[in-house]
Amino acid sequence: MKKTRHLLFKLFLVLAVIAAGYLVFLDARITTTFTDKMWELPAKVYARPLDLYAGAELTPDELAYELEVLGYRKVGHTRSPGQVARNRGRFEIFTRGFDFPSETEPARRIIVEVGPTRVQSISESGRGVDLMRLDPAQIGGIYPTHGEDRILVRLEDVPETLWQGLLAVEDQRFYQHWGFSITGIARAAYSNLMSGRVVAGGSTITQQLVKNYYLTPERTIVRKLNEVLMAILLELHYQKDQILESYINEVYLGQEGPRAIHGFALAARHYFDTPLEQLGLHQQALLIGMIKGPSLYNPRRNPERARERRNVVLNLMVEQGVISEEHAVVARAMPLGLNSAPRIRDTFPAYLDLVRRQLRRQYREEDLTSEGLTILTAFDPLLQRQLERSTGTVMNQLDAGGSLQTASVVTRIDSGEVAALVGGRKVSYAGFNRALDARRPAGSLLKPAVYLAALEQPRRYSLATVLTDAELSVAQPSGETWQPRNFDRIAHGEVLLFKALSLSYNLATARLGLDLGLDVVADMLRRLGIENYVPEVPALTLGAGEYSPFDMATMYQTIASGGYRTPLKTIRTVLDARGEIDTRYELTYDREVSLQAVYLLQYALIDVMKNGTGKGAYRHLPANLTVAGKTGTTNDGRDSWFAGFSGDLLTVSWVGRDDNGGTGLTGSSGALKVWSHFMAASSKRPVAYNMPEGMVVETIDSSNGRITGEGCPNARRMPFIEGSQPRRSTNCSPRKTGIRDWFESLFGN
Template sequence: MPQKNNHRRRFRLPRPASWRGLFVKLAIAGLVPLLVFFAYCDAKVRGAFDPQRYDQPAKVYARPLVLASGAVLTSYELEEELRNLGYRQLRLVNEPGSYLRQGDTFTIYLRPFDFADGHRKAKKITVEMAATTVRVVRNALGERIAEEQLDPTVIGGVYPGRHEDRLMLSLDEVPEMLVETLLQVEDRHFYSHFGLSPRSIARALIVNIKAGRTVQGGSTLTQQLVKNTLLTNERSLWRKFKEAAMSLLTELHYSKDRILEAYINEVYLGQEGNRAIHGFGLAARHYFNRPLQELDLAQVSMLVGLVKGPSYYDPWRHPQRATSRRNTVLAELAEEGWLNAEQLEAWKKEPLSLSKSSALAGVYPAYVDLVRRQLSRDYARQDLQKKGLRIFTPFDPLLQRRAEAATAKALSQLAERKKDLQVAMVVTAVDSGDVVAVIGGRQPRYAGFNRALDALRPIGSLAKPAVYLTALNQPDKYTLLTKLRDEPLSVPNADGTLWRPSNYGRKAHGMVPLHKALSHSYNLATANLGLDLGLSDVMDMFQRLGVHRPLLEVPSMLLGAAELAPIEVAAMYQTIAADGRYTPLRTIYAVSDARGKPLARYPQQPKQVIDAAPVHLLQYAMLETVREGTGKSVYRVLPKDYRVAGKTGTSNDTRDSWFAGFAGDYLAVVWMGLDNNASTGLTGASGALRVWRQFMAEASTEQMPFAQRSNMEYLWVDAESGLRTQSWCENARYVPFIKGSEPQQSGGCAPDGEKMWNWFKGIFD
């Protein structure tokens, strides 16, 4: 039997030629995935920083404030507008965005702006103010000019899914002061490295070791740009490796200036609700409401300081942190010899000078929501999110602030009764149908459920003017003095039940004149009248007034069972306020592209849908509503001689409180209620009317016109009998009639010498 060989085979080293082959194979095996990795990184980097890549959301602008002789405006309001636009008061007005007030005379250096009708160059004007109006406007040569307008402010936009926003700038538009400060603080060797800076990494490592924590980073601007644009926030060596590779490739494909420009437009610098603020151009507007070119050194230093941590150094939430970080940036500039010790201390004492009280102070989501919906009819969402369209609206920030103040005051007064009470409000300009202010809830600066547009609630007695106008449109049958039956009634419903309305006070009043039935909001008189007229005719009147939502043709609609949103009620009452002229409510009057080229205009085309004469009679009854009827608490705030018209509305079980009314300049509709549809315990007079009267007292400057019309005749009549009488007689009322419908018979009031004398004396007094 052969003996086993128990010794182990010796391991032989490969020959040199074999070593070379092995290394080649290993090199190839490692090089292929490396090449694939770099190819992947290269594909990601190419085109990543081209300007066309960035979404440019449509910007929504408020109305420009027009300065013209005779325009209603106080010196306080003009200065408030200038401050809200970020204009600085300087002793020497020598640059755009500055002004000087001397008493009631303003010298203003207007910024350049691309309006809907063309470009306006920067120019200097002088505005001389009277007590409550603009007296005269002059150009730089002192010559009188017809008018000029301030640049409008951005109130919102239509953002892409990422909710990012930026204001694109070329490097030539960026102030040298910002560039130098940014490079000094974030990347001193930007123009000498190739995307990675070993020197910066080593310096940061030493500083962090000394501090015992991470206080300084070693990333270059290129690395920051790559990380923010192409990578996630994951913390791993693999992500850092990709960042390094992409940074090198970015430097290969783009010039230093192009990388710096991309960084300036891309860097994240704050948050406004769910809207991310990217780039220094938009950040300057966001924090200071000024173009980047108008910022001073302290403001630029604050923005550069935010790069380190926009949330941590948020100047609204953490002003001390923001100030400390800004001063650190200023100190670094002083270390480089840009500032001496005296200058440094002076700049450190500067306040933050933020343009508003919070990040959301200049945000108007309810109004922008309405604009967005109207835009969607004419523009694709992708165009609105990416093409930088400029949307010009009639939105008035001054009126919006007054509306918000009025709602806040009313809600605070009612807080003990209902803490979670909600409110919605729509304000329009009577002469144009322009929507000038919108409130969507008790927190108007926060986006969410927009009650002004989407809260469908029973409108209660706000429906009654449509019933009475249907009657007054038949002057051969109805006048303001026609007697109506305010008596109980019972009407079968389709389901076999009975509809039995009642008055608010559970009391019937018998035969009452039409004007009193409306001004005192008698349900029984209204229901009897509506049934006499016919439901189909009343429903037709709703449509003519501007209510396009289909309404059920049932008796309860006569008393406001119709569920409408405040914006729909505003459309209806706008037609009444405009003497029967229907005009679709407008929130956009022009659209231009990113370069200012006009794309579309939205002119108003009013249509007379109801003769002005019966509307005039309805307005008379609505004037009486606030003088003598359910809305008379209006004059607890408004001057007694200020003419306004309105109507209260209350739904069943006081779930909804409404008031709609108008002066000569503005119409406002207010709703109050609870989101869970529970009872508020508030009538239209005790709830919504509080907001309306406070707003009108502060916003309206033109009372309702009520001139006698050519086809109408005003007569003194006895309020009870409806017969002609004399002004000095008991129960005399001066009432309008459409010619041909006036009473022919006179009452029995004989001339009374003393009463006549008192009447004439009252006229001349």
């Protein structure tokens, strides 16, 4: 017997040591992670703010859409932030305000008068406002793999009726117990015994928080024991108010697609589009009631069941003295008060994909999903809407069956910021991002690099240099022969350099590229921003290689900006959880190409649109909107490309098939239509054509490249780098005709 007691004592000691060690483990787990979990926040991604001032180019429809994206509620008269009252072109807006990096825009009630195309006036309390910014729209977030999202609030900012009502329903003895309730556990045990299975848990708020933070949802004795032990330890280390605050921020209250809605603050925005502190009593009770079953009592799917549960909560709040019966009567009579138009967010997957890729160059994934970063981007909801409209309209015209795919990238020329992006025909669906990952031959879209390389050598080439457009055969190392052909299967003989580009002659371009040297052409592509592999083969002159629409946008951005290479970016500023600047993405650029040579190339690209393969764009574009661009078509019509720019926007569009099959389209019959439909509605400024120093203008005969007189046959004004103008001339004397070509019209004289 003595030996047995001795063995039992040893066994007890061993179990005590194991239990103590286990408690130490649980204690360390709580103390090292609880504070971090309290403030774990995904990154929020915001669009650019809309600047409002008298004279801003904006229509009433555009302002209304911007406010819709922002989630402003339409009312008869504004009384609180986040509301708008509209009477045609008159908008009464109660702004929410926003803490920008350089300044704070306060919440205020303003009147905005908008004419057919411009903002006419802005006033506040009868006084004029020179400039103001709307709060930027949240267009998405970067969530952890489990998809949780939340907005954190302090307990002192939570309405008293909400947290008291929460305790009345979920844990009436919260401020008295030590993390668990013996009566609650006993009551749950009785219910489970009577039913023969686990149907109730008897958990306190502390236990629920432990379960959400650390444990799985399975109902087992071991998990329940861990839950109780960890709840006690949590209560030992942290104050009741801290635990309650964490629960209010953590509790699960529903799902929005892949995104889990956690915390009362985010739920208030999601279901009512209202800040937590502005919720009505009926709305507070509805959210409290949803804790019992967020899916079962989802007010959108089960409104009557949710209403009944809400009223049960109101009754409990009366019983516990949180509210009076009079207040409850009014709250029971209220409608659910749901936001009828859910906020537009996470519907721009292709753009958010690009934001994530650019962020990951400087931030770890765990930083993006837990540090509460605010990402301010250049995304423009108005341009994105128009790009999506143009994409849908044109693609349905081209291919009603839906077998063709498309992608487009829009940048701002002055900054290199990506303002809009479409990664596929189904613009709101995440998946393969063709704007970034569809890598195809670029066809004639690469030709400007060949011509730019030539124009950088003014002693050899000018816009008026005569090129030979004749059949060509080049022996390959493989033993095969490369024999390019023109699209029309015709060799055109001697043509001027600018016209060979304007009309996209393959034979003249291939000969020019081979004369320059493939290494020179490849080097020019790299200088223009192409960073991936460039094959130095003869077919490179006609677009060989693999390039995405984003690659082409990078290349044409350099051309549009006068030879300054500007890395395309989406992000302007990253703010930390305190609202302070963590990273500012400054505008950077490097001079990569001769300014004079780029100026000459732009002349030729404008001629593409006026007289060449891109002239069909003017079926949509205003006649006075000068644009520059280039069509591109690959073998067998597999890829239809267009890249072009105005004075403010650059857009690259691609149309093709995912299986790389033929489309039956050229650059002008496919992608150009998407491009021109979008640019006609979005671009505000023509190409700014300012001639740099070291240039002269001459009148030449466009049939032979010789100097001629104004008014003579085939006469046109053309820029040259000083010293590169033609030496030979015609015998035609100048004649006054009063006719100006498009080049002269650029200067208004």
